[in-house]
Amino acid sequence: AQSVTQLGSHVSVSEGALVLLRCNYSSSVPPYLFWYVQYPNQGLQLLLKYTTGATLVKGINGFEAEFKKSETSFHLTKPSAHMSDAAEYFCAVSVIIQGAQKLVFGQGTRLTINP
Amino acid sequence: KAGVTQTPRYLIKTRGQQVTLSCSPISGHRSVSWYQQTPGQGLQFLFEYFSETQRNKGNFPGRFSGRQFSNSRSEMNVSTLELGDSALYLCASSSRGGNQPQHFGDGTRLSIL
Numbered sequence: 001a002q003s004v005t006q007l008g009s010h011v012s013v014s015e016g017a018l019v020l021l022r023c024n025y026s027s028s029v030p031p032y033l034f035w036y037v038q039y040p041n042q043g044l045q046l047l048l049k050y051t052t053g054a055t056l057v058k059g060i061n062g063f064e065a066e067f068k069k070s071e072t073s074f075h076l077t078k079p080s081a082h083m084s085d086a087a088e089y090f091c092a093v094s095v096i097i098q099g100a101q102k103l104v105f106g107q108g109t110r111l112t113i114n115p
Numbered sequence: 116k117a118g119v120t121q122t123p124r125y126l127i128k129t130r131g132q133q134v135t136l137s138c139s140p141i142s143g144h145r146s147v148s149w150y151q152q153t154p155g156q157g158l159q160f161l162f163e164y165f166s167e168t169q170r171n172k173g174n175f176p177g178r179f180s181g182r183q184f185s186n187s188r189s190e191m192n193v194s195t196l197e198l199g200d201s202a203l204y205l206c207a208s209s210s211r212g213g214n215q216p217q218h219f220g221d222g223t224r225l226s227i228l
Contacts, residue, residue, distance in 0.1 A: 043222050
């Protein structure tokens with residue numbers, strides 16, 4: 001069964017520092033992977049997606065993620081953190097059953113930015 | 116283009132009552148999914164609808180049900196509410212399901228007293 005593990009429930013970085021949020025997946029088929037961000041009192045906003053093709057995926061707000069099949073990883077990075085990046089981030093793998101998609105999410109990583 | 120709209124944003128109910136939550140998908144999107152978010156269990160899939168048909172259901176009791184209308188709007192219903200049903204309920208839509216990205220609403224926060 002497909003699953004997602006996010007290493008680190010809390011990550012804290014200084015403003016301007018590199019952001020690295022880790023995600024490992026388990027999938028018996030080629031995975032479709034997503035990163036979402038959730039700000040307080042809001043729903044989930046799609047940051048980026050990996051379907052097929054290029055393994056380095058660029059998303060919104062300067063984020064990018066690299067799909068590494070050999071490591072079953074899809075880590076999210078941003079070169080320079082901004083205060084507005086403080087939020088909770090979720091990695092998800094898509095599971096298709098009878099044509100219907102469901103997303104299986106990791107437990108989330110709360111990102112704190114220190115001034 | 117308007118996003119996914121969920122109403123109401125907040126609800127307070129007592130144990131034993133029932134509740135109906137509403138979701139209007141992005142225009143043109145035919146697939147609507149529901150998720151429950153709690154601090155303990157995280158984000159869990161409830162069910163998915165496409166063209167008024169439930170195609171997939173998560174591991175939730177029968178008290179949780181849903182439906183989709185011909186205009187793709189969806190409702191979910193929870194009967195005989197329990198304290199553990201307190202959660203943020205999120206609706207997501209996509210153009211046709213499959214591996215298309217899902218776009219989420221801001222959710223309905225349900226509190227059970």
